[in-house]
Amino acid sequence: MELPPITLELLEIAAASWALGILVLYSWKRTSKAWLLYAHLTFLFLPLFVYAARLPCAQPILDGLQAFCAVTLTKVAIYLIPPTILIATLAGYWLFPYLYVRQLRCKEQSSHLISTYATKIGKPLRLFWFDNAQPLAFSLRNTIFMSQGMFELLNHHEREAVLLHELGHIRERSGWKKFSSALTRLFSPLASFSCRETVQQEERRADLFAAQTQGTTKYLKQAKEKVILYYSSASRARLRI
Amino acid sequence: MCGSLSTLMTSDLSPLERAILKKLWPQRRLKVRELFTLLKNERSVALTSIAVALDRLHSKSIVDRTITTGRGGIRYVYFPRKSRAEFEKSVVEATVNKLITRFGTTALSYFNERFKK
Numbered sequence: 001m002e003l004p005p006i007t008l009e010l011l012e013i014a015a016a017s018w019a020l021g022i023l024v025l026y027s028w029k030r031t032s033k034a035w036l037l038y039a040h041l042t043f044l045f046l047p048l049f050v051y052a053a054r055l056p057c058a059q060p061i062l063d064g065l066q067a068f069c070a071v072t073l074t075k076v077a078i079y080l081i082p083p084t085i086l087i088a089t090l091a092g093y094w095l096f097p098y099l100y101v102r103q104l105r106c107k108e109q110s111s112h113l114i115s116t117y118a119t120k121i122g123k124p125l126r127l128f129w130f131d132n133a134q135p136l137a138f139s140l141r142n143t144i145f146m147s148q149g150m151f152e153l154l155n156h157h158e159r160e161a162v163l164l165h166e167l168g169h170i171r172e173r174s175g176w177k178k179f180s181s182a183l184t185r186l187f188s189p190l191a192s193f194s195c196r197e198t199v200q201q202e203e204r205r206a207d208l209f210a211a212q213t214q215g216t217t218k219y220l221k222q223a224k225e226k227v228i229l230y231y232s233s234a235s236r237a238r239l240r241i
Numbered sequence: 242m243c244g245s246l247s248t249l250m251t252s253d254l255s256p257l258e259r260a261i262l263k264k265l266w267p268q269r270r271l272k273v274r275e276l277f278t279l280l281k282n283e284r285s286v287a288l289t290s291i292a293v294a295l296d297r298l299h300s301k302s303i304v305d306r307t308i309t310t311g312r313g314g315i316r317y318v319y320f321p322r323k324s325r326a327e328f329e330k331s332v333v334e335a336t337v338n339k340l341i342t343r344f345g346t347t348a349l350s351y352f353n354e355r356f357k358k
Contacts, residue, residue, distance in 0.1 A: 148315060149292070151315050152273050153289060229289040233293040234293045234296075
């Protein structure tokens with residue numbers, strides 16, 4: 001089977017598309033707008049779609065069965081990429097909190113801080129506790145998960161600082177950005193080099209929110225020190241045996 | 242016998258884990274902070290180290306834990322799975338079995354001669 005030649009026009013489209021892809025990646029690094037990551041993926045795959053659209057179906061695998069043409073199958077596979085990414089994104093981002101609740105066997109907790117902030121932003125927020133001695137706290141969409149280890153190690157103000165830090169992530173939609181960043185890294189080799197700073201930027205923003213709300217960095221700093229000390233003790237204990 | 246048992250216990254437990262068990266056996270059920278209060282007067286130890294050690298003892302199935310909800314919030318309460326005597330017996334059994342598995346008739350001959358004395 002003869003494939004259509006890669007023409008100069010196609011190369012120009014590819015070069016322009018990838019240049020735009022790099023530009024939007026640079027813009028994302030400056031602005032942290034998640035939609036720019038999906039724009040980057042679009043520009044990255046655009047030349048492939050243009051080429052796939054030009055593929056003729058001239059060589060059927062079985063005579064008379066045009067539908068099973070290898071080229072048609074290739075085109076279908078390529079055209080399926082964006083809906084696959086879309087479905088994976090939506091399903092993963094919307095389903096993950098429910099999956100975590102089931103997997104970790106979480107119990108919902110009430111918190112004055114959470115309910116106050118939920119009223120302030122007009123969105124429902126939930127706090128889940130899970131049985132794990134390690135100090136862990138993370139947020140997904142509008143849900144915060146906090147392990148028993150956090151309750152054991154931290155006092156009331158320190159736990160509040162951690163909750164505010166996670167609320168900062170929810171406010172900045174860090175979960176969505178981190179998820180999008182991970183998805184983009186999966187499909188784009190270019191993004192692998194520029195997505196690492198996202199996590200640090202989001203952590204700084206969340207720390208700032210917690211510090212501004214509490215009026216001090218003291219409790220968050222103490223909480224972080226205790227968590228770091230816990231994990232360094234755990235590493236030393238593992239090395240002994 | 243107590244000296245040799247202490248040595249046997251050393252190989253599997255850290256000094257902090259042994260100190261924690263010594264507090265748990267008479268007291269029966271303690272929270273992390275309660276253990277910290279008991280131990281900080283005897284040795285320089287951080288709350289995080291005690292939390293780590295208790296979690297390790299729990300993963301080794303030497304202690305168990307339940308969750309209580311009270312005025313201070315949700316807390317783990319740790320308690321030993323076996324009494325001190327039962328634990329020491331299990332350590333001896335495991336060690337003797339290891340010696341017999343490793344050294345076979347040499348170990349059996351030694352035990353035979355040792356108990357004849």
